[in-house]
Amino acid sequence: MIIFEDVSKAYHTRSGKKIVLDNASFDFPAGYNVGILGGNGAGKSTLLRMIAGAEPPDRGRIRRKARVSFPLGFGGTFHGHLSGRQNVAFVARVYGADSAKVLRFVQDFSELGDYIDMPVNTYSSGMAAKLAFGLSLAIDFDVYLVDEVTEVGDARFRRKCAEAFAERMKRSDIIMVSHNSQTIKAYCDRGAILQDGGLRFFESIDEAMLFHRRLMGAANA
Amino acid sequence: MSLSAILDAQSDWDGALRNAITASDLDPDNFDFALHAGSLANRIGRFDQAKKVLDRALLLNSSHVGVLHNACFANEKLGFVPEAIEFAKQAFELDKPRAEYCILAANLMMRLGDFKGAADYLLEKSGEIAHAALFHRTLSGALNQIGEFEQALEQIESAIKLSPSETEFQIHRSGVLLNLGRYNDALTAATDALASDPDNLNIRRQLVTIQLELGDSDAAVAEAAELLRREPSHHEYAQCMQHVLFQRQDASVGIGDIIEQKRKSGPRRSFRERTLLEKLASEFRVIGAIFLREMRSRFGESRLGYVWVVVEPMIHMVALAVVFQFTMKGQPPLGDSFFFFYFTGLIPYQLFVHTTEQVSNTTSHNKSLLQLPPITNLNAMYARAALELYTTFLVIAIFTAGFMIFSVDAIPLSFSTALLSLLITWLLGLATGMINGVVNYYFHAWHHIFQIVQRFLYFTSGIFYVPAMMPLEVREILSWNPLLHAVDWFRTAFFYTYEPPWMSVHYLFATVLATLALGLVLEKLTRKTLRRIA
Numbered sequence: 001m002i003i004f005e006d007v008s009k010a011y012h013t014r015s016g017k018k019i020v021l022d023n024a025s026f027d028f029p030a031g032y033n034v035g036i037l038g039g040n041g042a043g044k045s046t047l048l049r050m051i052a053g054a055e056p057p058d059r060g061r062i063r064r065k066a067r068v069s070f071p072l073g074f075g076g077t078f079h080g081h082l083s084g085r086q087n088v089a090f091v092a093r094v095y096g097a098d099s100a101k102v103l104r105f106v107q108d109f110s111e112l113g114d115y116i117d118m119p120v121n122t123y124s125s126g127m128a129a130k131l132a133f134g135l136s137l138a139i140d141f142d143v144y145l146v147d148e149v150t151e152v153g154d155a156r157f158r159r160k161c162a163e164a165f166a167e168r169m170k171r172s173d174i175i176m177v178s179h180n181s182q183t184i185k186a187y188c189d190r191g192a193i194l195q196d197g198g199l200r201f202f203e204s205i206d207e208a209m210l211f212h213r214r215l216m217g218a219a220n221a
Numbered sequence: 222m223s224l225s226a227i228l229d230a231q232s233d234w235d236g237a238l239r240n241a242i243t244a245s246d247l248d249p250d251n252f253d254f255a256l257h258a259g260s261l262a263n264r265i266g267r268f269d270q271a272k273k274v275l276d277r278a279l280l281l282n283s284s285h286v287g288v289l290h291n292a293c294f295a296n297e298k299l300g301f302v303p304e305a306i307e308f309a310k311q312a313f314e315l316d317k318p319r320a321e322y323c324i325l326a327a328n329l330m331m332r333l334g335d336f337k338g339a340a341d342y343l344l345e346k347s348g349e350i351a352h353a354a355l356f357h358r359t360l361s362g363a364l365n366q367i368g369e370f371e372q373a374l375e376q377i378e379s380a381i382k383l384s385p386s387e388t389e390f391q392i393h394r395s396g397v398l399l400n401l402g403r404y405n406d407a408l409t410a411a412t413d414a415l416a417s418d419p420d421n422l423n424i425r426r427q428l429v430t431i432q433l434e435l436g437d438s439d440a441a442v443a444e445a446a447e448l449l450r451r452e453p454s455h456h457e458y459a460q461c462m463q464h465v466l467f468q469r470q471d472a473s474v475g476i477g478d479i480i481e482q483k484r485k486s487g488p489r490r491s492f493r494e495r496t497l498l499e500k501l502a503s504e505f506r507v508i509g510a511i512f513l514r515e516m517r518s519r520f521g522e523s524r525l526g527y528v529w530v531v532v533e534p535m536i537h538m539v540a541l542a543v544v545f546q547f548t549m550k551g552q553p554p555l556g557d558s559f560f561f562f563y564f565t566g567l568i569p570y571q572l573f574v575h576t577t578e579q580v581s582n583t584t585s586h587n588k589s590l591l592q593l594p595p596i597t598n599l600n601a602m603y604a605r606a607a608l609e610l611y612t613t614f615l616v617i618a619i620f621t622a623g624f625m626i627f628s629v630d631a632i633p634l635s636f637s638t639a640l641l642s643l644l645i646t647w648l649l650g651l652a653t654g655m656i657n658g659v660v661n662y663y664f665h666a667w668h669h670i671f672q673i674v675q676r677f678l679y680f681t682s683g684i685f686y687v688p689a690m691m692p693l694e695v696r697e698i699l700s701w702n703p704l705l706h707a708v709d710w711f712r713t714a715f716f717y718t719y720e721p722p723w724m725s726v727h728y729l730f731a732t733v734l735a736t737l738a739l740g741l742v743l744e745k746l747t748r749k750t751l752r753r754i755a
Contacts, residue, residue: 068594076592077593210400217365
């Protein structure tokens with residue numbers, strides 16, 4: 001359960017102030033996978049980072065009655081001079097997870113072999129992504145946040161990701177942002193649309209999609 | 222004029238155009254000459270010349286379909302789309318009830334992205350038009366773009382009624398149904414269209430999308446394969462295939478089953494708010510993690526990274542001692558060893574300076590770290606400050622061992638005073654660092670100014686002298702510097718004869734508390750702002 005209470009948030013771009021949320025209250029109930037739709041620049045990624053807690057709201061309060069992940073596959077916190085192993089241990093410590101267990105999972109999952117002991121700045125982007133993805137899945141979160149499923153690795157690795165993800169989803173929920181309607185359909189059972197400073201929930205993905213298409217059309221008008 | 226017509230007939234286009242323009246120039250009031258030259262220029266692609274003579278023709282007679290048609294064409298080619306739209310609209314008014322120019326105007330509006338304008342215009346004119354399939358098709362396209370899917374469906378069905386064999390209409394109808402979420406109907410429509418035109422690859426491409434929406438990834442793969450078989454080097458079809466394959470993988474997750482399973486397995490493990498103790502424990506865990514990371518990553522910059530941290534004060538002290546050994550003859554102000562005297566001055570000074578520096582850089586050096594929600598600005602500051610304290614103790618340990626080897630008594634007389642004075646110096650550094658971090662953000666030059674302040678503190682904190690050596694008036698002024706008190710207090714732990722009457726531990730504590738309060742308040746006030754730039 002993640003509860004937004006009277007939350008306002010805006011961000012500034014070169015073309016002016018963009019309002020993401022305007023005094024909005026809603027909650028993500030436990031037990032559902034929610035796909036968030038919205039036009040370009042509506043602030044979907046900002047919303048996700050707010051859910052994660054990486055971005056503070058301008059006003060209002062966000063309460064998390066769950067252990068919420070950082071956005072899945074986010075490797076931005078990796079320190080280039082430290083080895084993969086040290087970076088993984090760091091994140092595990094921060095989240096109070098069992099470092100040894102997390103490390104075992106990541107080593108097995110990301111298939112980096114001896115590279116796990118090399119500085120992360122020697123990794124290819126694909127390797128770094130595998131490490132980040134493995135790390136996200138290794139820690140036991142109640143809610144996983146996914147910002148645009150990145151197409152990492154070859155078909156085999158993708159299958160592995162999907163399977164590991166499915167395993168997690170038996171106990172955990174997902175909140176996902178994607179431009180790809182089929183991806184949202186594959187992973188989510190509820191839809192929500194970020195629009196005009198509010199988040200509107202729909203009982204089904206198809207309903208949300210139809211509304212979203214109309215909305216995108218209205219934006220053309 | 223007639224020469225132009227002859228040349229025209231002989232296909233000498235350039236000559237014909239030259240003559241036509243000359244004719245029009247010679248007789249600028251002749252509408253036919255201007256129109257002839259304009260349409261000729263359009264025909265051979267001289268749109269700027271066409272526009273010039275057509276403007277002349279329009280002045281003479283603007284209610285002529287031919288001239289409006291040509292003006293629309295030339296303006297459109299030259300990129301003056303809004304003007305072209307106006308001409309098309311005027312042409313339509315003269316040409317009613319034929320729909321041709323009405324459709325043209327709408328298509329031009331849509332090219333400018335004005336789907337709403339196009340739809341409104343077409344709807345407004347629909348009463349004045351004889352039934353034309355293309356009119357309904359165009360209107361349906363505009364309505365579809367502005368999200369009016371039901372109306373779009375109505376229009377395309379009217380178009381199909383008038384012209385049932387048009388495959389493109391069928392594809393469009395299928396697309397509208399797709400937008401309405403009526404996937405099965407969309408599939409039927411596309412399949413029917415394909416039956417009447419089996420070689421139409423656009424329909425097959427549409428089928429792939431529909432099948433993906435329906436979750437039938439095997440059919441989508443088959444259809445995408447057929448596309449690639451027919452046009453193996455088509456880039457978009459290759460991408461389509463890749464996309465389909467990725468989707469199939471995602472679909473294999475089988476959300477339906479998992480949701481079902483989740484429902485069956487009953488309520489999830491319960492979440493409870495953490496107790497204060499647990500929150501505190503997690504705070505320490507996070508600080509510890511950052512502490513370790515900081516230490517390791519400083520090593521990472523160069524192999525000697527952390528060793529350098531220890532070596533630096535050593536070199537400093539040796540240099541100072543060597544210089545003063547020769548300039549100040551005889552005894553050091555306190556104790557028997559110049560080295561040890563400087564050591565007791567430099568340790569608190571460096572602890573303060575390094576802690577200030579590290580803490581004030583926390584936000585700018587840890588932007589990526591702050592992306593992890595459990596990590597706050599504050600605990601990153603504490604971790605970096607803690608590393609400085611740890612380093613100081615390490616340096617003291619190494620030096621004490623060194624002094625013992627050279628039989629200098631470096632063991633403090635009062636461990637508690639030594640420890641307490643260092644801790645209070647450290648807190649002063651932490652608090653000053655917090656303030657500096659905030660001030661740096663709003664006032665970049667502060668970083669440089671504070672470096673000058675540091676130099677100043679170096680000379681006024683009694684590192685290489687004791688305040689007793691100063692005249693009273695100077696000492697009065699120096700004693701406003703809290704760091705002077707910190708250094709003196711640290712020294713009282715080592716030299717038992719040393720009891721400086723000007724030293725006030727109360728003043729030191731009061732300064733530290735005030736600075737710390739200010740630092741924490743500033744941090745709290747700017748937390749969101751600083752985090753946002755992270």
